[in-house]
Amino acid sequence: MIVTRFAPSPNGSLHLGHAVSAVIAHDLAKNTGGRFLLRIEDIDGARSRPELADEFRADLRWLGLEWGEVAAQSSRLAAYDAAAEHLKSAGLLYPCQCTRADIKAAATQFGPEGPVYPGTCKGADIDLSAPVAWRIDVDAAVKRTGDLEWVDQLAGAQNAQPQELGDVVLMRKDAPASYHLAATIDDAADGVSLVTRGRDLFAATHIHRLLQALLDLPVPQWHHHHLLLDEDGRKLAKRRNSPSLADMRESGADGAKIASDIRLGCFPIGMSLQED
Numbered sequence: 001m002i003v004t005r006f007a008p009s010p011n012g013s014l015h016l017g018h019a020v021s022a023v024i025a026h027d028l029a030k031n032t033g034g035r036f037l038l039r040i041e042d043i044d045g046a047r048s049r050p051e052l053a054d055e056f057r058a059d060l061r062w063l064g065l066e067w068g069e070v071a072a073q074s075s076r077l078a079a080y081d082a083a084a085e086h087l088k089s090a091g092l093l094y095p096c097q098c099t100r101a102d103i104k105a106a107a108t109q110f111g112p113e114g115p116v117y118p119g120t121c122k123g124a125d126i127d128l129s130a131p132v133a134w135r136i137d138v139d140a141a142v143k144r145t146g147d148l149e150w151v152d153q154l155a156g157a158q159n160a161q162p163q164e165l166g167d168v169v170l171m172r173k174d175a176p177a178s179y180h181l182a183a184t185i186d187d188a189a190d191g192v193s194l195v196t197r198g199r200d201l202f203a204a205t206h207i208h209r210l211l212q213a214l215l216d217l218p219v220p221q222w223h224h225h226h227l228l229l230d231e232d233g234r235k236l237a238k239r240r241n242s243p244s245l246a247d248m249r250e251s252g253a254d255g256a257k258i259a260s261d262i263r264l265g266c267f268p269i270g271m272s273l274q275e276d
Contacts, residue, residue, distance in 0.1 A: 002034030004196045004223075006060075006067070007183065009041045010052035012238030014059050014245045016258075016271065017198070017228040023262045024225050025196035026065045036065070037190055040072040041183070043176050048074075059245040062255030070190045079185050080177035083215055084134060084170060092141050092214065093170065095132040096121040109166070112203030116166035134171035138162050138210070145213040150205060153194070153223040162210040165203060170211075184208045188217040199224045199274065200235060231270030 004025040008014060029036040038060065042048045053072075060067060087093045098106075098120050107115030117135065126132060141162070148160035170181040177185075187195055195205075202224045212219050227235040236242035249255060265273065 001193070002029050002032050003037065003191050003193045004029040004034065005037040005039050005070070005187070005190060005192050006196075007039040007041050007186070008056055009044055009047075010049050010056070011044050011047040013052065013247075014056060015236045015238065015242040016245070016267070017236035017242065019059075019063060019245060019258065020228050020262055020273075021196065021198060021225065022060060022065060023063065023259050024223070026067070027263070028194060028196060028223060030066070034193075036067045037192070038067045038069045039186060039190065041179075041186075043073045043077070043182065045175050055246050059249060059255075062245070062249045063259045064256040065259070070186075073182055073186060076182070076186065076189070077176045079189065080171075080182055083181060083185055084177070087136065087170070087214060088134070090144075090214075092137050092144070093134045094122055094137060094167075095126040095128060096135045096169070097126055097130065097132050111164045111166060113165055116164075117168070119167060122167065131173040133169045133173045135167040136170050136207075136210075138165075138167050138207075141210055141214060145210060148209050148213055150209040150219065151221045152202070152205075153221060155202070155224065158205075160206045160209045162206045165207055168207055180204060180207050181211065184211045184217065185215070187220060188212070188215075193220050194223055195220050196223045196225065198227045198235070200227060226274040228267065229272055229274055235274070236271075 006022040006025050008018060026036045040053045042050065084093065102120065103117055104115050106118045106120055108118060109116040122137065150158050150160055152158060168180055169178045172178050205222055209219070229235055230242070261267065
């Protein structure tokens with residue numbers, strides 16, 4: 001049975017790009033008799049606004065979607081801590097005090113997600129009395145796991161290349177865990193068999209596959225769908241105040257028709273799906 005999920009963060013209202021992702025995940029499960037789950041990823045510090053979770057549920061109902069809800073991330077902090085401690089005890093995490101500005105200034109390589117961390121703090125004597133992030137030593141981790149593969153339903157079989165992203169943060173200074181660690185643990189805990197998300201997260205899957213091997217977690221398949229772009233060719237984003245589903249819903253728009261249009265590939269003027 002296929003189990004998919006939609007996992008928004010309550011740091012801003014949902015927009016049409018989220019609707020695309022939710023409809024795709026919903027239909028991939030429902031059309032095969034599977035389950036579509038909603039998970040609220042609410043560990044983004046002060047940016048998380050609990051009241052938005054109810055708004056998200058109203059948006060999904062308005063689109064005509066049905067779901068089962070699983071535990072929010074804020075209830076799983078102990079699981080993230082346990083995973084991090086396991087990796088620390090294996091010698092695979094190291095503390096880092098670098099800021100984003102430090103990394104940008106020192107980086108000599110650039111990967112799919114921007115500047116690759118240059119390893120400034122690896123092996124350094126770091127003061128643990130001050131807030132630090134914990135990074136995974138990717139080279140050491142890959143030596144432990146050996147070659148890994150993962151499968152995307154659209155792009156096919158992939159050789160995992162976590163080195164492309166460098167030593168990413170797993171435990172943040174300002175939040176209990178990074179997206180990489182939290183989402184990987186959550187998907188395993190929720191029994192997700194098909195991780196459905198946008199193609200902007202395709203590269204992150206290399207790290208997630210590595211974590212699954214290190215933490216002995218089940219390996220799902222992935223479905224990285226195209227992104228909805230605005231008239232300037234940019235993906236829709238909360239930070240750019242892309243039109244929200246809540247505003248559309250409250251203005252009287254027909255959510256079921258919008259979901260139907262998404263299935264047909266029909267979008268508002270100026271919006272289109274990402275081209276290959």
